[in-house]
Amino acid sequence: MPPSELIAWVKKWVGRVTTRTGLHPMLYASPNFWTVNMGNTTWFADHGYRLWLAHWNVSSPTVPASDWQGQGWTFWQWTHKPGLPGVTGDLDRDRFDGTDLRTAEIARLTVHAGAGGSVTDASGRLACADGASCKALYDPSAMVTLTATPDPGAVFLSWSGTCAAAGSSPTCVATMLGARSATATFGYPLTVSRAGPGDGTVTSAPAGLACPSICAHAFPAGSTVGLTATPDAASEFDTWSGACAGLDPTSCSVTLDQPRSVMATFADLGPPSVDITTPTSLGGTVGFAFSEPVYGIDAADLILRVAGGSKVSAARVCRDADGERVSCRTGPVLDATLRPEAPLMAGRSYVAVANPSGATSTIVDRAANALPTTPQGFRAATDVSEAAPGVAFRWGTRADARASGGSYLFEHHPGASETFTVTGSTVTLWTVAGPGFGDTRIEIDGVFRTRLRRSASSFAVVPKTFTGLGGGTHTLTAITLAASPGDPTGVGIDTIADAHGTRSTPATTSATWGPVTNAKADGGRYLTSGVAGARTSLRFRGTAIALRTITGPAFGKAELWIDGTLHRLDLSAATTTFGVLRTVNGLADRVHTVRLVVLGTRGKAGAGTNVALDGWLVS
Numbered sequence: 001m002p003p004s005e006l007i008a009w010v011k012k013w014v015g016r017v018t019t020r021t022g023l024h025p026m027l028y029a030s031p032n033f034w035t036v037n038m039g040n041t042t043w044f045a046d047h048g049y050r051l052w053l054a055h056w057n058v059s060s061p062t063v064p065a066s067d068w069q070g071q072g073w074t075f076w077q078w079t080h081k082p083g084l085p086g087v088t089g090d091l092d093r094d095r096f097d098g099t100d101l102r103t104a105e106i107a108r109l110t111v112h113a114g115a116g117g118s119v120t121d122a123s124g125r126l127a128c129a130d131g132a133s134c135k136a137l138y139d140p141s142a143m144v145t146l147t148a149t150p151d152p153g154a155v156f157l158s159w160s161g162t163c164a165a166a167g168s169s170p171t172c173v174a175t176m177l178g179a180r181s182a183t184a185t186f187g188y189p190l191t192v193s194r195a196g197p198g199d200g201t202v203t204s205a206p207a208g209l210a211c212p213s214i215c216a217h218a219f220p221a222g223s224t225v226g227l228t229a230t231p232d233a234a235s236e237f238d239t240w241s242g243a244c245a246g247l248d249p250t251s252c253s254v255t256l257d258q259p260r261s262v263m264a265t266f267a268d269l270g271p272p273s274v275d276i277t278t279p280t281s282l283g284g285t286v287g288f289a290f291s292e293p294v295y296g297i298d299a300a301d302l303i304l305r306v307a308g309g310s311k312v313s314a315a316r317v318c319r320d321a322d323g324e325r326v327s328c329r330t331g332p333v334l335d336a337t338l339r340p341e342a343p344l345m346a347g348r349s350y351v352a353v354a355n356p357s358g359a360t361s362t363i364v365d366r367a368a369n370a371l372p373t374t375p376q377g378f379r380a381a382t383d384v385s386e387a388a389p390g391v392a393f394r395w396g397t398r399a400d401a402r403a404s405g406g407s408y409l410f411e412h413h414p415g416a417s418e419t420f421t422v423t424g425s426t427v428t429l430w431t432v433a434g435p436g437f438g439d440t441r442i443e444i445d446g447v448f449r450t451r452l453r454r455s456a457s458s459f460a461v462v463p464k465t466f467t468g469l470g471g472g473t474h475t476l477t478a479i480t481l482a483a484s485p486g487d488p489t490g491v492g493i494d495t496i497a498d499a500h501g502t503r504s505t506p507a508t509t510s511a512t513w514g515p516v517t518n519a520k521a522d523g524g525r526y527l528t529s530g531v532a533g534a535r536t537s538l539r540f541r542g543t544a545i546a547l548r549t550i551t552g553p554a555f556g557k558a559e560l561w562i563d564g565t566l567h568r569l570d571l572s573a574a575t576t577t578f579g580v581l582r583t584v585n586g587l588a589d590r591v592h593t594v595r596l597v598v599l600g601t602r603g604k605a606g607a608g609t610n611v612a613l614d615g616w617l618v619s
Helices: 003-021 031-036 064-070
Strands: 027-029 051-054 075-079 093-096 107-113 117-121 127-129 133-138 143-150 155-161 171-175 179-195 200-205 216-220 224-231 235-242 252-255 260-268 274-277 286-295 302-306 314-319 333-340 349-354 374-379 392-394 396-399 407-411 417-423 427-433 439-444 447-453 460-466 473-480 491-497 508-512 514-517 525-529 535-542 545-551 557-562 565-570 577-584 590-598 611-613 616-618
Touching: 027 031, 031 064, 107 117, 107 127, 107 143, 117 179, 127 133, 143 155, 143 179, 155 216, 171 179, 179 200, 200 260, 224 235, 224 260, 252 260, 274 349, 274 374, 286 349, 302 314, 302 333, 417 491, 427 439, 427 473, 439 460, 447 460, 473 491, 535 545, 535 616, 545 590, 545 611, 557 577, 565 577, 590 611
Parallel strands: 027 051, 051 075, 107 179, 179 260
Antiparallel strands: 075 093, 107 133, 117 127, 117 143, 143 171, 155 179, 179 216, 200 224, 224 252, 235 260, 274 286, 286 333, 302 349, 314 333, 349 374, 392 508, 392 535, 396 407, 407 491, 417 473, 417 508, 427 460, 427 491, 439 447, 439 473, 514 525, 525 611, 535 590, 545 577, 545 616, 557 565, 557 590
16 A cells, blocks of 8 residues: 555554554554655654554664654564574564553553442443442553542442542542552431430441531441430430331441431430539639529529528629530520629628529529529638738828828838729829838729839929820729839828819728738738728628737737727737737627728837738638
């Protein structure tokens, strides 16, 4: 044939082979034959056909069709002469251009489609479904695209074998080298729901379901899944329904040959209960821990009252099983707290009650079982620290005709503070300057505003104006600051003027004496003042009260008043002693007020005027 006819004939022949088999035959020719008889055509190189070149007795072959379009030869038949031991006749001998012979071998792909779906090849040469396997041959290094398609109601789960890297993607692109295999696994979803007035969890074996966290999961088609129902502490298992039946919480077994659903019903064991924890300090909270989630809590359902007396105003906070705040009314509530709006009274008896009788509403569980009325009585703290909620303080005063009103508030122990209530967007604070006065930190509404330096050679009352406070009421706090060694630390508060310039003696909101850290003190610190008129007070209920204080050379005289009755104290001593008790007994069992007043005078055995408060003991 002339080249044109021979080229057409070869195209037709290899095309028929490729159509029938999906494979590209390798073409065998010598350089001369291809150049002369095939017109040196490049069409076959351009269309994926490889060259087996026969060029004998040369050190390097001549490759036709422009080096086979840059692809070179795959096999080179370099001689047909004898040359191997034991062979006397002509013998073709060949070389392979590569290191992995699989790149020149016909590849074989075996696909298994698991039950519940089918797998197809994008070229249409491979298709299998529902547990069947199929096979096809491919050119070496061919990129084969497989698609897994689940049956109606099924889901594709994963690939394994040569497609394992595709994971749960329904499409896999595999490179064909040698013998390869791939398996597509399909599954059906198993859905679990819970019902009934009780509650609990449902788990699966093999793992996958953990309802209520995970209530739907797909398992391989044809697999058998066991379910176990576990009721919570306030419930019991009732029955299975759906794909399972029966009363045994461990007897549910489901075969996944189609989508399945199961319902676990839990029954409620009975009414909820509550564990009430009482506060250990005067500023603590009352805790209510319920045995199961409850609902319908309003202001009348959790109360704190004085034993035999009135209800204590308190704020409610409700939380769910995860510790998140929830509506007390709509729940679900597992824990609740009551925080009294004012500190409890030392030594007074209280009662915390959940679901008190006569309340307009009722705390119930999910099955509408009512919480029984549950009271818990307790006595408020009787060992009261020096700075506990409910302990009140005032600074002392110094008489001086140069001050407004003839006196001013005074303190010199570092860390002592006095807080005042002020009104308006502009406030002027008048403080005392002179010998014996030091630095003061000023905070407004808890935010630092300035540091006042009041050390001076002569007495003066100095104003400091603060603006931009905004309307309404604010708090202004003056804090005595520690100075450098040898510097004075006194702070004098004279008056406060409003935006109109009207000056008045400030009304104290709260105050503290100066804190002193010492390991020998109860709790590691105590509060002290040595200024005449400084005072601290406490309301309590009991038959005795003891002041825990310190005696020594630095301490002086004080007055202890109980309901208007005076008890004189001299806290001076030659040596310092911690944990000293000054006790007053024989009181009637009722509410009392104790007030400790600093006299600012020395005692018989010391040179100081300080009075230390290290706590109160009520009995």
